[in-house]
Amino acid sequence: MACRAWAAFVSVCVCMLAAAQVQVPSAPDQVPYEKTVRAYRSGPVAETVQIHVKDDQGRERRSDVLIKLDAGATGEGPLRARIELGDLAFSLDGSRLLATHRLEKNRYAEFTLAAGPVLQALESVMPALVLPQLVLADPANARIDSLGLPLNAGAVRWEPGVVDRPTGKMLYTGNAGDAKLRMLVDRTTGRLASLQVVSASGPIRNLDLTVRSVNPGPVETWQVEVEGRKRVDGLIDLMAESDQVRVGERFPSSMTLLTTARRPWKELRDDLASVFIFVQPDVSELEHPDGAVKDAAVVRLQRETRVANQLVRRLEAGSGGKWAARCVVILPTSALKPEITSVLLSLLNPKDSAVLDRPDNAPILAVAQSFDYDTILGGGLGGAVVIDRGRIVRAIITLDDADAAEQKIREALGSLN
Numbered sequence: 463m464a465c466r467a468w469a470a471f472v473s474v475c476v477c478m479l480a481a482a483q484v485q486v487p488s489a490p491d492q493v494p495y496e497k498t499v500r501a502y503r504s505g506p507v508a509e510t511v512q513i514h515v516k517d518d519q520g521r522e523r524r525s526d527v528l529i530k531l532d533a534g535a536t537g538e539g540p541l542r543a544r545i546e547l548g549d550l551a552f553s554l555d556g557s558r559l560l561a562t563h564r565l566e567k568n569r570y571a572e573f574t575l576a577a578g579p580v581l582q583a584l585e586s587v588m589p590a591l592v593l594p595q596l597v598l599a600d601p602a603n604a605r606i607d608s609l610g611l612p613l614n615a616g617a618v619r620w621e622p623g624v625v626d627r628p629t630g631k632m633l634y635t636g637n638a639g640d641a642k643l644r645m646l647v648d649r650t651t652g653r654l655a656s657l658q659v660v661s662a663s664g665p666i667r668n669l670d671l672t673v674r675s676v677n678p679g680p681v682e683t684w685q686v687e688v689e690g691r692k693r694v695d696g697l698i699d700l701m702a703e704s705d706q707v708r709v710g711e712r713f714p715s716s717m718t719l720l721t722t723a724r725r726p727w728k729e730l731r732d733d734l735a736s737v738f739i740f741v742q743p744d745v746s747e748l749e750h751p752d753g754a755v756k757d758a759a760v761v762r763l764q765r766e767t768r769v770a771n772q773l774v775r776r777l778e779a780g781s782g783g784k785w786a787a788r789c790v791v792i793l794p795t796s797a798l799k800p801e802i803t804s805v806l807l808s809l810l811n812p813k814d815s816a817v818l819d820r821p822d823n824a825p826i827l828a829v830a831q832s833f834d835y836d837t838i839l840g841g842g843l844g845g846a847v848v849i850d851r852g853r854i855v856r857a858i859i860t861l862d863d864a865d866a867a868e869q870k871i872r873e874a875l876g877s878l879n
Contacts, residue, residue, distance in 0.1 A: 501652035502599040503537035508678035516668040531599040539601040544684035553685040563700040570688040589726045613638040698829040720827040722803040735785040739770040741844040742792040772864040789825040848874040
């Protein structure tokens with residue numbers, strides 16, 4: 463994501479004067495960095511955050527986020543914020559959250575957040591965020607020791623700060639179970655400079671945040687523009703309905719793909735070709751109160767996804783580390799429920815569906831109302847899309863039977879070498 467880089471201008475004297483009014487939790491085991499809390503609650507601040515994540519398979523992801531925060535003149539809220547994340551832009555004013563997408567100029571989404579810590583309220587409506595600044599700036603957070611980080615061990619036990627001689631910044635180290643944390647803070651402003659988390663277990667093994675202060679600009683300009691746009695119900699509805707997948711063109715970034723946990727899906731490796739096997743099964747009766755009707759719906763769903771399931775497993779088994787294959791299940795918005803997605807997971811990944819296991823090849827969910835899938839499905843139940851490492855669509859293949867479709871897909875993959 464390309465974030466706007468603005469010249470930094472912060473008046474330290476004004477920040478220190480405002481900080482004196484800010485009420486900060488004082489328990490030493492919770493907050494060993496009170497100056498940092500005051501810095502984020504003492505007037506408008508803005509930062510770019512480079513996020514680098516490595517999972518338990520050694521796969522890495524990087525992203526850039528722009529975040530602007532203002533806890534009010536007294537540091538007691540209501541919190542105002544702007545977040546730019548990929549193609550999405552969000553603005554928060556108290557409990558009102560607005561969102562727009564860079565590629566869709568005619569729509570916006572609006573939400574009313576629940577009372578309480580902002581980071582928790584945001585989790586229900588937008589992609590998961592790893593932004594400690596949201597915790598530090600939010601007056602509604604009574605406990606900020608874990609900084610909103612995804613730590614299974616819970617609270618962080620922080621050590622008193624010391625001067626880090628190589629950088630001249632304040633260094634805070636902490637522990638949460640087998641996770642080790644290392645946070646650098648600017649000694650003059652109290653603002654974050656970097657944060658690293660290293661864990662010996664869990665899905666995330668390394669998390670590295672590098673922070674740079676930028677000019678926040680006038681708070682009045684933070685709100686995303688919604689004038690002349692049509693309001694929609696959710697982020698998945700922000701995308702244009704007219705987009706299509708076309709051979710020779712880049713795979714559309716406007717297609718909303720979700721994990722079975724209804725989180726935004728991201729490819730784990732950008733250097734591989736991809737095969738997406740799209741299916742649009744009938745899931746309308748999976749929640750029927752009559753057990754016999756529901757059982758029949760599961761049997762029908764299994765039949766409708768059989769070819770896609772076979773293809774994904776064959777292609778993954780013979781990939782040789784050159785491509786990744788995933789099944790993409792097209793669902794209406796009303797079907798994005800755990801009761802339905804769990805059935806899909808068990809059918810398409812039967813050996814990986816144990817509660818405590820992390821599926822190796824979990825299906826992806828696509829939202830039916832937010833995209834035009836006709837060119838992929840070809841009037842049938844399924845279609846395959848082959849994408850090269852540059853994210854260019856190289857083939858669209860309508861599913862007939864598994865053998866014929868597999869041959870065509872492998873021919874398309876072979877032409878990429």
